[in-house]
Amino acid sequence: MDSGRQILVCQYTNCLRNGSASVLAAFQSWATPGTMVIGCGCQGQCNMGATVRVLPDDTWYCRVKAQDVQTIVTQHLQHGHPVTPLLHPRFHPPDSEAV
Numbered sequence: 001m002d003s004g005r006q007i008l009v010c011q012y013t014n015c016l017r018n019g020s021a022s023v024l025a026a027f028q029s030w031a032t033p034g035t036m037v038i039g040c041g042c043q044g045q046c047n048m049g050a051t052v053r054v055l056p057d058d059t060w061y062c063r064v065k066a067q068d069v070q071t072i073v074t075q076h077l078q079h080g081h082p083v084t085p086l087l088h089p090r091f092h093p094p095d096s097e098a099v
């Protein structure tokens with residue numbers, strides 16, 4: 001049921017400044033079966049980087065650091081529970097259950 005997921009990790013200027021290259025490397029080192037890790041262009045959330053987007057769930061994470069990756073992988077990718085403190089509030093308002 002987790003097959004075909006894609007992890008988009010922004011590799012554009014502002015996110016790179018916030019460490020998105022090491023976030024991408026961390027996702028690659030935590031390879032999860034059925035999940036493709038992709039370095040992508042700007043996702044339009046430049047002041048909230050590093051921006052990480054999980055498809056097809058369309059879950060958005062913001063201000064992701066390399067040390068957050070293990071939590072996202074185990075909690076979300078392996079067990080299906082998005083990591084609430086890292087959710088992007090613009091797409092996942094705190095009072096919303098729709099994650």
Ligand code: FES
Nearest residue numbers: 010015043045046
């Ligand atoms: S630079 Fe990463 S979202 Fe724009």
